[in-house]
């Protein structure tokens with residue numbers, strides 16, 4: 001099946017979901033309409049010369065008269081009023097979602113008959129279009145596609161616009177269309193009525209003259225009734241829920257989280273407790289799909305099994321965004337066994353994570369790598385598979401995406417877990433020192449060498465895992481030595497002669513494109529292949545929105561305990577602000593933003609106002625310093641910042657340099673200048 005879609009400022013044909021079999025043999029159903037049925041003379045007389053014609057059907061004459069009065073150009077070749085989904089509003093979007101599968105079902109019944117099916121909303125804007133390639137191509141030439149306005153006022157007499165105006169099913173064929181460009185078409189439409197009896201939308205089945213139109217009227221009417229019954233059920237659920245003031249007040253006043261869902265799975269409302277438990281504002285919840293928050297398959301299964309004897313008992317459903325929440329779904333069923341809606345009751349199965357510390361899971365080290373997004377899960381699955389072997393793994397991902405966190409998890413899941421995990425940042429070691437840092441040195445190897453020598457990182461990691469972070473920054477001459485060690489499986493300390501066998505598993509990481517570094521001659525190709533045995537890509541946070549809340553809750557928990565701050569309540573808008581921000585700095589930036597917010601939080605409620613301005617997408621507030629003010633003396637501020645960061649990270653050079661955004665060497669120089677070292 002093909003679908004016509006509006007993309008990149010033009011209509012495009014895309015392959016769409018294949019409906020079930022049901023298409024009929026086109027040869028057996030060829031249409032009985034012929035050009036003789038259409039009276040071109042009548043059209044010429046009326047439209048071009050203003051003379052009425054006896055052969056005209058009343059419905060068409062009235063429509064032509066309306067078109068002439070509203071100044072529709074009968075010679076217009078295309079529709080020019082095409083709008084984007086955003087412009088067409090929420091009702092358009094809802095209706096589109098509600099009718100998509102009815103359209104595909106109808107298409108499955110008219111497949112290979114040269115036809116297309118579409119639904120338009122009350123103003124005449126088309127929602128979606130499915131059909132055979134030939135019909136869609138012909139439609140494309142008229143700009144007859146989703147978002148196009150097919151009302152009479154826009155494109156003259158046609159089945160959609162005229163059915164909307166006169167409120168009954170009808171077929172418009174050939175020259176009955178007001179615009180000449182539509183004369184090669186036959187269109188059949190049936191309106192969908194709202195509770196007030198006015199047309200809300202129209203189902204239309206159209207195709208060129210030579211297509212098979214024999215069943216289009218009955219199918220358009222079938223589709224219209226199907227959509228109508230869905231709309232009624234949805235509106236009934238809404239009215240049932242909103243109609244009772246008592247019910248509504250009760251709903252809002254409950255301490256348990258409550259979400260009410262219409263029969264199509266759309267959230268009609270959620271109370272404040274549900275919003276707080278899920279960490280999403282009520283406004284964001286309303287209109288969303290319940291399936292995005294809960295696994296509703298047990299409810300669907302229970303309903304398929306029949307609902308005799310009233311509403312089924314509460315059914316446990318799994319919360320997809322928060323494992324500590326437990327939920328029960330209560331379908332509300334009418335006396336004639338129609339589903340009217342579902343009430344989801346939420347509660348916290350364990351105390352809030354920021355009040356009680358969670359024991360870390362002893363079984364699965366990968367639980368420390370938080371996130372549920374598919375991209376992250378793929379990385380974790382691969383990591384799980386390679387963890388037990390001694391395979392070298394290359395972890396690739398932007399800075400702060402959790403490469404080190406994952407490397408530690410791989411180590412802890414391996415048979416080397418009892419051995420050490422030693423991390424080295426290859427970019428932070430001065431090039432003159434890297435050889436001795438990695439391989440160690442013997443006494444007297446160089447001036448200042450420690451008595452008795454010193455083991456290098458390889459020796460320190462013996463029996464465990466060596467994590468070579470920022471491997472792309474390793475100088476070329478050192479890359480040769482590293483490759484030799486990896487190939488030969490033994491190391492020799494700087495200044496020494498004795499080779500010692502090495503029992504280390506190597507995990508390497510980089511935020512750079514290593515292949516590109518190889519092409520530029522900055523990284524050895526042979527070392528690249530030696531390290532790139534298994535490659536795991538860590539996705540940036542901006543590609544995994546669903547992980548933001550999970551990580552945020554974890555950081556709120558750990559940081560509030562670290563800073564000894566009690567958090568009574570996290571405002572849903574706090575999470576809302578986190579979700580709205582694009583995180584260029586990845587998980588590390590998220591953690592720092594939460595740390596700042598907790599540190600600056602005035603009371604015990606964590607709200608968005610404590611978040612840094614850049615996270616709230618506000619321009620950063622920078623005070624304009626008085627030129628002679630000591631307070632704004634740049635050197636003083638820098639010295640103070642370095643001192644605070646160095647104290648905060650308890651003298652850890654790597655962490656301090658990272659937090660300050662400067663290299664380790666630069667930090668050393670500055671610390672010495674400040675006489676801190």
Ligand SMILES: Nc1ncnc2c1ncn2[C@@H]1O[C@H](COP(=O)(O)OP(=O)(O)OP(=O)(O)O)[C@@H](O)[C@H]1O
Nearest residue numbers: 368369370371398399400401402403404405587588
């Ligand atoms: N999936 C995750 N689960 C829990 N914490 C994470 C996750 N990803 C990142 N973090 C946190 O984000 C911070 C940065 O993570 P990490 O150091 O592992 O990133 P990285 O990719 O190695 O960064 P860099 O390339 O700068 O060394 C750490 O505080 C870590 O705890």
